[in-house]
Amino acid sequence: MTTQFLQYIRDEKRYSAHTVSAYASDLTQYSEYLASTYELNDTSEADYQMIRSWIVQLNQDKISNRSINRKLSTLKSYYRFLIREGVVKSNPLSKIINPKASKRLPEFLDKSKTEFLFTQVEFADTPEGHRDRTILELFYATGIRQSELRTLTLESLDTDRMSLKVLGKRNKERIIPIGPHIVKLLTLFIKEFRTLMVCANQNNFIFVNKEGGPILPLMVYRIVRKYLGLVSSRQKRSPHVLRHTFATHMLDNGADLNAIKEILGHSSLAATQVYTHNTIDRLKLIYKQAHPKA
Numbered sequence: 282m283t284t285q286f287l288q289y290i291r292d293e294k295r296y297s298a299h300t301v302s303a304y305a306s307d308l309t310q311y312s313e314y315l316a317s318t319y320e321l322n323d324t325s326e327a328d329y330q331m332i333r334s335w336i337v338q339l340n341q342d343k344i345s346n347r348s349i350n351r352k353l354s355t356l357k358s359y360y361r362f363l364i365r366e367g368v369v370k371s372n373p374l375s376k377i378i379n380p381k382a383s384k385r386l387p388e389f390l391d392k393s394k395t396e397f398l399f400t401q402v403e404f405a406d407t408p409e410g411h412r413d414r415t416i417l418e419l420f421y422a423t424g425i426r427q428s429e430l431r432t433l434t435l436e437s438l439d440t441d442r443m444s445l446k447v448l449g450k451r452n453k454e455r456i457i458p459i460g461p462h463i464v465k466l467l468t469l470f471i472k473e474f475r476t477l478m479v480c481a482n483q484n485n486f487i488f489v490n491k492e493g494g495p496i497l498p499l500m501v502y503r504i505v506r507k508y509l510g511l512v513s514s515r516q517k518r519s520p521h522v523l524r525h526t527f528a529t530h531m532l533d534n535g536a537d538l539n540a541i542k543e544i545l546g547h548s549s550l551a552a553t554q555v556y557t558h559n560t561i562d563r564l565k566l567i568y569k570q571a572h573p574k575a
Contacts, residue, residue: 282325283308286362295451297428307355311335325363329373332356336377346380353379387525387555392533394512395421395526402511408474412488413504415470420505420520422463423447424527424545427502427520431495434485435471440464449546457544528556 287305290296296304308324314335315321321331339349353374360372390398399421404414419430429447437446443464445457471487478489488496501520509518524545531541542553 282363282366282368283312283359285366286359289362290358297450299428303351304355304358307352308359311352311356314338324359325368327373329376332373332377336380340380350379353377387529388515388517388522389526389529390509390513390522392530395530398508398512402508408477411470411474412478413508415466416488416501416504417508417523418463418466420523421527422459423457424524424531424541425457426450426524426546427498429546430520431486431488431498431501433487435487436485437487438464438467438471440468447546450548453546455543455546525556528553532556 283305286308287301290304291298291301312322312324315324315327315331318334318338319327319331321327336349336353339352357372357374360369360374363369364372399418404410416430419425423445425445425447426449429449432448433445439446443459443461445459447455447457449455467487475487475489484493484495486495488501490496490500505520505523506518509515509522515522528541528545531544532538538550538553538557541556542550545553547553
């Protein structure tokens with residue numbers, strides 16, 4: 282039933298290709314454990330004790346609690362599907378207690394480093410240089426995900442309404458407001474530099490690869506990592522750092538948490554509230570430094 286489950290979350294639940302791949306990997310690892318440890322080839326016959334022993338094995342293999350919880354989330358979804366299909370009557374994970382995972386606060390650039398990135402770092406006066414700057418500015422100005430940036434098309438940009446239509450997780454569309462600076466930057470890139478990129482005219486993606494398809498994830502990652510490395514010594518320098526930077530700076534400047542949630546495309550407010558921890562931590566530091574009795 283694994284194949285049917287993966288088809289279900291891809292076609293009906295509209296999970297991203299990345300998520301489907303992660304679920305498939307978790308289920309393969311789980312199936313291999315059941316086969317090697319219990320000689321069980323049918324995952325629908327697994328019970329609570331078998332799953333509990335798998336968690337123990339993952340712990341012994343030094344797998345983090347965060348990763349274990351993700352794998353358990355995969356199994357819970359899988360067994361809910363089996364119940365829906367009438368393959369099993371109850372979920373063997375109902376008694377499983379997830380291991381506690383420490384909260385990992387989002388990494389972001391402070392305002393001085395962000396300003397340095399966009400005012401002092403030099404970008405080459407080439408189509409690639411203008412592409413790189415546009416990508417970095419767009420990440421910081423909108424907080425969009427890497428996958429969302431890659432699927433932006435010429436029709437995504439509305440210069441009259443100064444907005445960007447983004448295709449988010451599970452194919453949910455949302456409209457993000459953008460300022461005149463980003464509108465100008467995107468318009469300049471599209472009209473003067475995009476046409477010079479190889480195969481750019483073969484499709485309507487804003488950012489393209491040499492074959493004419495949307496720019497590859499690895500290329501976006503390398504671009505962001507390269508430039509963030511010029512302003513930050515942090516090991517993590519992914520596109521998500523700019524998404525976190527956008528949200529943190531918006532919150533610092535008084536933006537409503539619900540508004541940030543809508544712009545980021547979070548399904549629940551709980552996912553957005555993590556950014557309040559960064560703000561509180563900085564307030565505590567300022568308080569200790571400034572108050573005579575702190």
